[in-house]
Structure formats: C-alpha cells, structure tokens
Amino acid sequence: MAAQLFAFIPHANSRIDDTAPELAAAAERLFPGVPVTALVTGAAEGLEAAAAEATRFFPEVWKFAHADLAYPNAEILRPLLARVLPRGAVVLFTHNTLAMDLAPGLAVKLDAAYLPDVVAFEGLEGTQLRAVRQEFNGQVSTHVACDLAGGAVVTLRSGCFPAAGELSAAGRVVDRSGDVQGIAARRRFLEVVAAEVGDVDITKEEVLVSVGRGIGDKENLPVAEELAEALGAVVSCSRPVVDAKWLDKSRQVGTSGKTVKPKVYLALGISGSFQHLGGIKGNPFIVAVNKNPKAPIFQVAQVGVVADLLEFAPVLTEAVRKAR
Amino acid sequence: MNILVCVKRVPDTAENEIEVRPDGTDIRREDLVYSVNEWDNYAVEEAIQIAERTGGSVTVATVGDADAEEVVRREMAMGAQQGLMLTDAAFEGSDGRGIAEILKAAVARGAYDLVLCGAQADDGAGQVGGMLAALLDWPYASLVNHIEVLEGKKLRIGREIEGGNQERSEIDLPCVLSIQTGINEPRYVGIRGIRKVASVEIPVLGAADLGLDPSRVGRAACRVRKLDYFVPPAGAGAEILQGSPEEIAARLVDLLKAKGGLK
Ligand SMILES: Cc1cc2nc3c(=O)[nH]c(=O)nc-3n(C[C@H](O)[C@H](O)[C@H](O)COP(=O)(O)OP(=O)(O)OC[C@H]3O[C@@H](n4cnc5c(N)ncnc54)[C@H](O)[C@@H]3O)c2cc1C
Ligand SMILES: Cc1cc2nc3c(=O)[nH]c(=O)nc-3n(C[C@H](O)[C@H](O)[C@H](O)COP(=O)(O)OP(=O)(O)OC[C@H]3O[C@@H](n4cnc5c(N)ncnc54)[C@H](O)[C@@H]3O)c2cc1C
Numbered sequence: 001m002a003a004q005l006f007a008f009i010p011h012a013n014s015r016i017d018d019t020a021p022e023l024a025a026a027a028e029r030l031f032p033g034v035p036v037t038a039l040v041t042g043a044a045e046g047l048e049a050a051a052a053e054a055t056r057f058f059p060e061v062w063k064f065a066h067a068d069l070a071y072p073n074a075e076i077l078r079p080l081l082a083r084v085l086p087r088g089a090v091v092l093f094t095h096n097t098l099a100m101d102l103a104p105g106l107a108v109k110l111d112a113a114y115l116p117d118v119v120a121f122e123g124l125e126g127t128q129l130r131a132v133r134q135e136f137n138g139q140v141s142t143h144v145a146c147d148l149a150g151g152a153v154v155t156l157r158s159g160c161f162p163a164a165g166e167l168s169a170a171g172r173v174v175d176r177s178g179d180v181q182g183i184a185a186r187r188r189f190l191e192v193v194a195a196e197v198g199d200v201d202i203t204k205e206e207v208l209v210s211v212g213r214g215i216g217d218k219e220n221l222p223v224a225e226e227l228a229e230a231l232g233a234v235v236s237c238s239r240p241v242v243d244a245k246w247l248d249k250s251r252q253v254g255t256s257g258k259t260v261k262p263k264v265y266l267a268l269g270i271s272g273s274f275q276h277l278g279g280i281k282g283n284p285f286i287v288a289v290n291k292n293p294k295a296p297i298f299q300v301a302q303v304g305v306v307a308d309l310l311e312f313a314p315v316l317t318e319a320v321r322k323a324r
Numbered sequence: 325m326n327i328l329v330c331v332k333r334v335p336d337t338a339e340n341e342i343e344v345r346p347d348g349t350d351i352r353r354e355d356l357v358y359s360v361n362e363w364d365n366y367a368v369e370e371a372i373q374i375a376e377r378t379g380g381s382v383t384v385a386t387v388g389d390a391d392a393e394e395v396v397r398r399e400m401a402m403g404a405q406q407g408l409m410l411t412d413a414a415f416e417g418s419d420g421r422g423i424a425e426i427l428k429a430a431v432a433r434g435a436y437d438l439v440l441c442g443a444q445a446d447d448g449a450g451q452v453g454g455m456l457a458a459l460l461d462w463p464y465a466s467l468v469n470h471i472e473v474l475e476g477k478k479l480r481i482g483r484e485i486e487g488g489n490q491e492r493s494e495i496d497l498p499c500v501l502s503i504q505t506g507i508n509e510p511r512y513v514g515i516r517g518i519r520k521v522a523s524v525e526i527p528v529l530g531a532a533d534l535g536l537d538p539s540r541v542g543r544a545a546c547r548v549r550k551l552d553y554f555v556p557p558a559g560a561g562a563e564i565l566q567g568s569p570e571e572i573a574a575r576l577v578d579l580l581k582a583k584g585g586l587k
Binding site: 249 | 337338351424443447448449454455457458459462464465467480482484485490493499504547549550551554555558562563564565570574579581583586587
C-alpha cells in the first residue's frame with residue numbers, strides 16, 4: 001500500500017531528541033524507500049535549529065513556528081496536526097509524555113487507528129501492520145494487527161528501533177507556520193516546575209540498592225538500608241515506593257524520576273518496567289532479587305537471585321559485613 | 325462539581341504471575357486475582373476529595389461484564405455515590421476506541437463537569453482518556469498529578485512529565501483528565517465499607533439504553549486486533565545463582581567486589 005508517512009520530532013534546547021533518528025529508522029522498516037516528512041513545531045531559534053538538524057534524517061521537514069508553540073501544548077498541537085495532515089496518513093511519535101497527551105485524541109480527530117507503545121514492527125500484509133506490544137509491565141508480549149487503510153497514529157517506545165544514519169543529501173525545510181492561525185486553546189500552559197531536590201543525589205552514586213513494590217511495607221525498608229550501609233551504597237527505588245510515600249521522590253529511578261549511572265545496581269523486588277529501566281544508564285552490573293523467576297528484570301540483569309528479598313537481603317548484608 | 329470516573333477491572337500484577345495459555349490466545353485467567361486498575365483508584369480518590377470540597381457527586385462507571393461489578397462496588401465503598409455498569413454482548417472485544425465510544429455515550433446521558441480516567445491500564449496503552457475527550461470535543465490533559473478548582477469553570481492542573489518535572493496549566497471545564505499515581509493517598513477500604521454498599525442498586529446499561537450504534541463498538545469495529553500473546557524468547561538473561569542463601573550470598577560478594585560494588 002502507498003501511504004503518506006510523517007514523524008513528529010520532539011526537541012528541546014535547540015536539539016532534536018535522540019529518538020528522532022529512531023523514528024526515521026522505524027518508518028524505513030515500515031515502508032522501505034517511502035520518503036518521510038518530519039513535523040517540527042516550536043518558536044524562535046530553538047525551532048530553527050531543530051528543523052535544520054531534522055533535515056539530516058528526513059528529506060522534508062515541515063516547520064510550524066508560533067509563539068503559542070514555544071512550549072508544546074497538546075491542546076494546540078492536536079487541532080493543528082488534524083488540520084494539516086492528509087486523511088489516511090501514518091504518523092509516528094516517540095512514546096513520551098507529550099505523545100501520551102496528544103496522540104490518542106489525534107487518532108480520533110483523524111479518524112485513524114491508534115497503536116501505542118510499539119516495540120517492534122513485523123511486516124505489512126495488505127493494509128494490516130503486524131506489530132509487537134507489551135502488556136503487564138513487560139511480563140507478556142502481544143502481536144497486534146493494525147489496519148492502516150484509514151491512516152494510523154503510532155507511538156514507538158524509545159530505544160527499540162536502531163537509529164537511522166544521516167541522509168546523503170540534507171532534506172529541505174518547508175515553512176508551514178501559516179497553518180497555525182486561529183487555534184483557541186482550552187488548556188493554557190503556565191510553567192514547568194522542576195522536580196524537588198532531595199537529601200541525597202542518587203545520580204552521582206556508584207552503587208545503588210534499589211527497592212520496588214516487593215519491599216511490601218515501609219517497615220521493611222531497614223532491610224535495604226542495612227544492605228546499602230554495609231556496601232557503602234545509597235537506597236533508591238521504583239515509583240510505587242514513592243507513590244506510597246515510603247521514600248522521597250528524589251530517590252525514584254526512571255523516566256519520571258532520576259536517570260542514574262551507577263557501576264552496580266541491586267534491584268530488590270522490582271519487576272523491570274520500561275519506565276523504570278529507562279532511568280538506568282551506563283550499562284551497570286545489575287543484580288536482581290525477585291521471587292518471580294519470570295520477572296522481566298531478569299532479562300536485563302547480569303545476575304539473578306530467585307528469592308524473597310526480606311529473607312535474602314539480610315543474609316547478603318551479613319556476608320558483606322564479614323567480607324570487610 | 326459532578327464527576328464521572330472511568331474504572332477498569334484488571335488482573336492484579338502485584339498478586340499474580342502472568343502466564344500465557346499454551347494456545348497463545350490469551351493469558352491464563354482462571355486463577356488470577358483481579359482488582360481495580362491501580363491508576364483508577366487514585367482517580368476515584370481525587371474525585372471524592374474534589375466533591376468533598378466543592379459539593380456535587382461522584383459516579384464510577386466501567387465497561388465490562390458482570391464480574392466487573394465488584395470493582396464498581398469497591399470504589400463506591402471508597403465514597404463514590406453512584407455506580408454505572410456498561411454491559412452488553414455487543415461491547416465484547418472492543419479496542420480502546422470502542423471503549424471510548426461506549427464511555428462517551430454514558431457521559432452524554434449525564435450532566436458531568438469533569439471526567440477522570442487512569443493514565444493507563446494493564447495493556448499499557450494509555451488511550452481511552454484522550455480518545456474520550458476527543459469524541460466529546462472536551463479539552464484533555466494526561467498524567468495529571470495535581471488539581472485545583474478555580475473560579476469561573478476552570479481548573480489549575482499539574483502534569484507529571486519526564487524527570488518528574490511538573491507542567492502546570494489552566495484548563496476549561498468540562499474536561500477529561502487522566503490521573504497519574506501518587507497524586508493522593510487513596511483511602512483504605514475495609515470489609516465493612518464493602519458490606520455497606522453490597523445491596524446498593526447499580527444500573528446496568530447496554531447499547532440500546534445508551535443509544536449506541538453497535539457497529540461502532542465490539543470486535544467488528546476494531547482497527548487494532550490482538551493476534552496472540554507470547555513470552556519473548558529469553559535473551560542472554562541473568563545468570564540465576566543457585567544454592568543455599570548463604571552460598572548465593574558468598575558468590576554475590578565475590579561478584580560485587582569484582583564489579584566495584586563493595587567500597
Ligand atoms: C508515564 C509513566 C511514568 C512512569 N515512570 C516511572 C519511573 O520513573 N520509575 C518507575 O519505577 N516506574 C515508573 N512508572 C511505573 C511503571 O509503569 C511500573 O508500574 C513500576 O515501575 C513498577 O514498579 P515495581 O517494579 O516496583 O512494582 P511491580 O511491577 O509491582 O513489581 C514488584 C516486583 O516485586 C516482586 N516481589 C514481590 N514481593 C517480593 C518479595 N517478597 N521478594 C522478592 N520479590 C518480590 C514481584 O515478583 C514483582 O516482580 C511510570 C508509569 C507511567 C505510566
Ligand atoms: C480477551 C481480550 C481480548 C481483547 N482483544 C482486543 C483486540 O482485539 N484489540 C484491542 O485493541 N484490544 C483488545 N482488548 C483490549 C481491551 O479492549 C482494552 O480494554 C481496551 O483496549 C481499553 O483498555 P486499555 O488497557 O487499553 O486502557 P487504557 O487506555 O490504558 O486505560 C486508561 C484508562 O481508561 C479507562 N478505561 C479503560 N478501559 C476501561 C473500561 N473497560 N471501562 C471503563 N474505563 C476504562 C480507565 O480509566 C483507565 O485507567 C482485549 C481484551 C481482552 C481481555
């Protein structure tokens with residue numbers, strides 16, 4: 001099938017996101033040889049720089065400049081994209097917090113299929129795209145068939161498609177700013193408030209003892225704290241531990257928490273969701289302790305212990321103390 | 325303010341190992357413990373707190389079969405005044421868009437100022453809230469972790485974005501918000517609370533009651549079809565240490581020393 005292909009390019013601080021070349025690669029995997037149009041929205045110098053950089057990966061870049069787009073407000077972007085995209089278009093997004101805001105409603109406005117958080121494409125049969133998604137925090141995967149006949153909005157998990165190389169000849173920028181006129185936003189952006197700074201900076205630590213929901217209760221935290229103390233490490237955690245107010249937000253590892261780069265990461269009672277793993281960089285030595293042998297964390301850890309952490313962690317603490 | 329909260333009954337991943345059936349058509353559902361989607365519990369708590377501040381009432385709705393009634397009742401035990409079951413054979417196999425169409429019809433029958441969803445459910449899709457807003461043509465915000473009611477039919481809201489930063493904006497009512505975990509501390513529901521609402525009548529509405537064209541929902545209307553479930557072949561994966569806890573711990577200490585984990 002012939003489709004018109006688009007990729008929405010996230011950018012910040014005058015740089016396109018690392019996922020932009022991944023979108024180009026995914027599009028090539030989907031429809032080999034079909035040119036992809038990049039969509040870049042924003043204001044002033046930041047936009048100009050991002051649009052220029054996007055031409056290194058996309059043959060055509062539509063640029064939308066408007067003061068109201070200086071911050072990406074989905075309530076303005078959605079009607080804008082619904083206005084400029086042709087019916088039947090296939091539009092790729094990075095599965096980030098902006099796409100979660102913008103994309104499901106855009107699919108409705110374009111009367112297109114919506115295929116969120118894809119981790120792989122497995123080919124096209126007629127108008128049916130075969131793709132892989134995950135459910136239950138990565139415990140199981142599914143093959144899904146998405147009908148592209150009426151167009152589709154697809155969001156891609158970052159890091160799942162290898163980044164495309166640069167084009168041999170840079171693409172061209174087309175100024176579509178005239179299309180932004182007359183969109184009244186019913187949600188008005190005010191400000192971004194930076195996450196609070198805590199008592200420790202887990203991003204600077206070399207050894208982290210990280211606890212997840214498997215810790216069970218706030219009262220069990222000393223089990224991890226004592227292990228951390230014995231190791232000379234610091235305690236970090238997954239999101240549910242923060243939601244339950246057992247630890248401070250500044251201790252949370254993940255896409256909506258901190259990005260850490262330790263040498264060693266001990267994951268105690270953490271299942272290994274992609275939002276959690278997204279906050280662990282620099283290929284640390286990961287040790288996972290989990291009572292479920294099928295927990296996805298064992299896929300990314302170097303060493304695993306299948307055990308109840310409340311029983312095993314004290315034994316390890318004792319062994320570490322003795323080794324001193 | 326009158327608030328509708330959409331809730332989904334899902335297998336509780338904290339309680340279960342999720343396994344695929346040998347034929348790959350589904351996960352093994354026989355022995356699963358189900359509960360209300362984690363995110364939806366925060367949404368119901370938030371709705372109750374808003375209604376306590378501003379007056380008005382909270383209605384909890386779900387699209388599902390008779391089994392789903394238990395989660396509606398649980399959320400009523402938390403303090404939602406009304407429940408709503410959206411049940412019909414024609415709804416079975418709906419994709420996210422289909423679920424949103426059904427919920428839209430339910431919203432249209434009431435007089436709601438605000439609709440709350442969870443940010444995502446067990447499928448990890450995070451689609452229904454945004455689709456529902458688009459179908460209603462109401463403004464929308466996802467991943468909401470703060471809500472303040474302002475004068476003049478407006479809210480001030482916070483959205484949790486990358487890095488845990490918070491994006492603040494003002495949004496006009498009526499609107500749809502999808503709620504991120506951690507926005508509040510959902511109240512505990514005891515067995516007594518559940519008993520109190522055990523005999524409350526919960527209306528059940530089907531396609532005809534909702535004036536829904538059955539061709540817009542259900543399996544036939546799906547643009548995204550689930551083909552099968554599978555567990556990806558294990559990659560390199562972790563080396564699982566074997567032995568007694570003491571033996572494993574001794575081995576780990578050696579490994580940690582070698583990797584710089586023992587300072
Ligand atoms: C937009 C968005 C952003 C998010 N950002 C983040 C983020 O930044 N960081 C983050 O962590 N999550 C984030 N999440 C949440 C994420 O999707 C998962 O829900 C979360 O990571 C799960 O945390 P967990 O692994 O601790 O809990 P669970 O998935 O519930 O896993 C608990 C694990 O503990 C094991 N366990 C239970 N008891 C024991 C025991 N006694 N001994 C040993 N093992 C045990 C279980 O087998 C299970 O594997 C985000 C979600 C969304 C939608
Ligand atoms: C056996 C089986 C077969 C299925 N087959 C398909 C298929 O072929 N194609 C397909 O696309 N999907 C299929 N589904 C998925 C199913 O239709 C999902 O319920 C639907 O996609 C919406 O859920 P979600 O997890 O995507 O919701 P999300 O968009 O992730 O959920 C966000 C929020 O929307 C609200 N919400 C979601 N679902 C409901 C609900 N039922 N009632 C009230 N509020 C709700 C809640 O507030 C929730 O927090 C199947 C499901 C099952 C169990």
